[in-house]
Amino acid sequence: MTAFANPDIHQLHARAVEGDSAAMLELSQRYSESGKAAEAVHWVAHAAKLGDMAATTQLGLWLIAGENQPQDIPTGAEYITAAAKSGEPRACRLMINLHASGTGLQKSWDKATSWLIRCAKAGDAYALLQLATVLRHHPRTIKLRQTLFFAAANAGLPSAQYMLGQDMIQTGVPADRLAGIGWIATAANAGNMLAESTIASFAGEKMCRGQAPGLVTRIPWQDMKRLVCLPHNTPLPAVETLLKTPNVAVSRNVLPKSICDYMICAGLPHILPATVNDAERGEITDNSRTNGFANFRLLEADLITLSVDALMLAVMGQPEGYGDPLSLLQYFPGQTYAPHYDYFDPDFPNHQAQLKKGGQRPKTGLLYLNESYEGGQTRFHHPGYDFRGHTGDLLQFQNVDQAGYPDSTSLHSGEPPIRGNKWLLSKWTREAVQPL
Numbered sequence: 001m002t003a004f005a006n007p008d009i010h011q012l013h014a015r016a017v018e019g020d021s022a023a024m025l026e027l028s029q030r031y032s033e034s035g036k037a038a039e040a041v042h043w044v045a046h047a048a049k050l051g052d053m054a055a056t057t058q059l060g061l062w063l064i065a066g067e068n069q070p071q072d073i074p075t076g077a078e079y080i081t082a083a084a085k086s087g088e089p090r091a092c093r094l095m096i097n098l099h100a101s102g103t104g105l106q107k108s109w110d111k112a113t114s115w116l117i118r119c120a121k122a123g124d125a126y127a128l129l130q131l132a133t134v135l136r137h138h139p140r141t142i143k144l145r146q147t148l149f150f151a152a153a154n155a156g157l158p159s160a161q162y163m164l165g166q167d168m169i170q171t172g173v174p175a176d177r178l179a180g181i182g183w184i185a186t187a188a189n190a191g192n193m194l195a196e197s198t199i200a201s202f203a204g205e206k207m208c209r210g211q212a213p214g215l216v217t218r219i220p221w222q223d224m225k226r227l228v229c230l231p232h233n234t235p236l237p238a239v240e241t242l243l244k245t246p247n248v249a250v251s252r253n254v255l256p257k258s259i260c261d262y263m264i265c266a267g268l269p270h271i272l273p274a275t276v277n278d279a280e281r282g283e284i285t286d287n288s289r290t291n292g293f294a295n296f297r298l299l300e301a302d303l304i305t306l307s308v309d310a311l312m313l314a315v316m317g318q319p320e321g322y323g324d325p326l327s328l329l330q331y332f333p334g335q336t337y338a339p340h341y342d343y344f345d346p347d348f349p350n351h352q353a354q355l356k357k358g359g360q361r362p363k364t365g366l367l368y369l370n371e372s373y374e375g376g377q378t379r380f381h382h383p384g385y386d387f388r389g390h391t392g393d394l395l396q397f398q399n400v401d402q403a404g405y406p407d408s409t410s411l412h413s414g415e416p417p418i419r420g421n422k423w424l425l426s427k428w429t430r431e432a433v434q435p436l
Contacts, residue, residue, distance in 0.1 A: 009027070021052035022052070025047050025054055028040045028055070032062075037068040040068045041059075041062070045059055053086045053087075053088035056082060056088070057083040060083065060094075061094070062076070063076030064103065064104060076104060080095065080098065092115060092124070093115075093119055093124065095111075096112045096303050097302065099111040099112040100306040100307070101298065103436060109233075109307075112306075113225055113228055116130060117131065117221065117224045120148070120224075121221050125151070128148050128149075128155075129160040129163065131148050131224065132146075132160075133304060134228050134231075134303075134307075135228065136229045142171065143213065144220075144227075145167060146164065147213070149164035149167060158192040158195065159187070159262075159265035159266070161186045161187035161192070162195040162261070163262065164213070165183030165186075167180070168180030168213060169184075177205075178206055178208045179211035181199075181205055182207040183210075185202075185207055193264075193268055193421075197372075197420070230303070231255060231308050231311045232307045232308070236251075236314060237252060237315065238251065240252070243380065243385055245409050246410040248380060250387070250395050251315050257392065260392055260423075262304055264369055266296070266300075266328075267300075269294075270294035270300050273285050274289045274290075274293040274329070275289070276289050290335045290336055291330055291336070291337060292332075292335075293328060293329050295327050296325055296326045301436065308367075308425070309427065312365050312367060313427065315396070316363050316365050318363070321433040322429055322431070322434070323428060323429045324427070324430060324434055326425060327425065328423070329414070329422075329424050329426050331414060331416065331417050331421065331422040332421055333416065333418060333421075335417070336416040338413055339411050339412065340411070340412070341399065341408075343410070344360055344406075345406055358434050359431025362400050362404075362430075365394055365425075365427040365429070366389070366394070366395045366396075366424050366427075367394045367425040368394075368423075369423040369424050369425065370423050371388075371390050371391050373417040373422045375417045376414070376415055378395060380397075380410070380411070381411045381413065382408075382411055389424075
């Protein structure tokens with residue numbers, strides 16, 4: 001607890017000089033926000049030397065990101081590992097991402113899962129939510145899954161409240177339905193956009209708010225790892241060709257609805273106006289693209305989003321890491337992405353820099369997360385073909401021809417929904433490994 005509710009920079013500096021490590025950390029963040037990199041690093045490093053694990057975590061993050069100082073991923077990972085071993089919550093969550101992505105640490109889905117379970121056991125609401133979401137679906141895991149969801153929902157996490165509500169409704173038990181609707185209403189009242197768009201479908205029905213599911217007596221933490229099934233570990237679905245020119249194909253039911261719902265909830269806090277890669281000006285916002293998006297980079301990602309990323313690449317025949325960041329796309333009624341190409345054109349100066357950095361974008365993958373909207377087709381303009389996916393379907397298409405040159409027949413657009421919100425994931429493959 002600090003002595004001042006909103007201390008100014010001079011008060012923070014005075015407390016930092018006196019040895020208050022919390023003040024040092026806050027002071028370093030203030031300096032970072034104002035562009036004073038040297039001062040930011042000085043104070044966060046000083047706090048870390050005093051044993052402040054939150055500061056150690058922040059220093060590690062800056063090293064990994066190359067923020068305020070030269071990038072040094074291995075050293076940054078060492079700082080975060082030390083903080084995580086001490087139990088620092090943010091560092092523990094980061095260990096999941098570092099191992100799952102192989103950023104500065106050995107790439108290991110097994111170790112990432114172990115850290116997720118450790119975080120959940122410590123009461124981390126986000127980890128509890130993730131763990132519940134990736135439990136193997138079996139009659140014997142229903143109550144365990146709801147127990148984990150309830151722990152996260154009871155901690156006030158709106159996405160967990162929504163997921164618990166949906167899970168309870170699926171049991172078919174009348175009492176569970178009443179409680180499930182109540183939890184979705186609670187999530188909607190807390191501002192969860194997915195819950196807000198869902199609750200209208202239960203208009204006029206009774207509900208029970210805050211009701212706990214029938215809980216298991218204990219959570220079998222020692223057995224949790226064998227009960228987990230990450231999305232990328234599921235069998236790869238068949239690929240069905242839709243068009244030959246351009247090359248367009250679909251894989252059905254790549255993700256279950258529960259994971260689709262989770263992906264929407266995971267991206268909601270990070271939604272921004274979508275951008276385009278202009279030929280001359282680089283990445284900009286433009287009237288040709290009016291939808292919203294969120295990238296799942298290192299700090300926005302988690303074990304589930306990283307696993308879904310790996311699954312989408314596998315379905316598209318691409319190795320892990322060979323793609324731009326996974327993105328959540330949001331289309332409200334009337335929002336659109338005008339006709340465009342996803343490839344980089346070597347004749348455009350700005351695109352030449354992208355090609356040199358990471359190579360071409362050979363393929364695009366679009367995974368449809370819902371279907372409760374009208375309109376909103378993905379349109380391929382040269383053949384005049386519209387596609388509208390069902391929940392969990394993955395559409396993929398080639399942006400280049402067999403020789404690797406840009407394919408002008410791949411011109412496509414995201415048509416606007418007429419009614420309802422459209423959600424999907426977007427993944428561009430690349431010819432070289434891309435950092436998170």
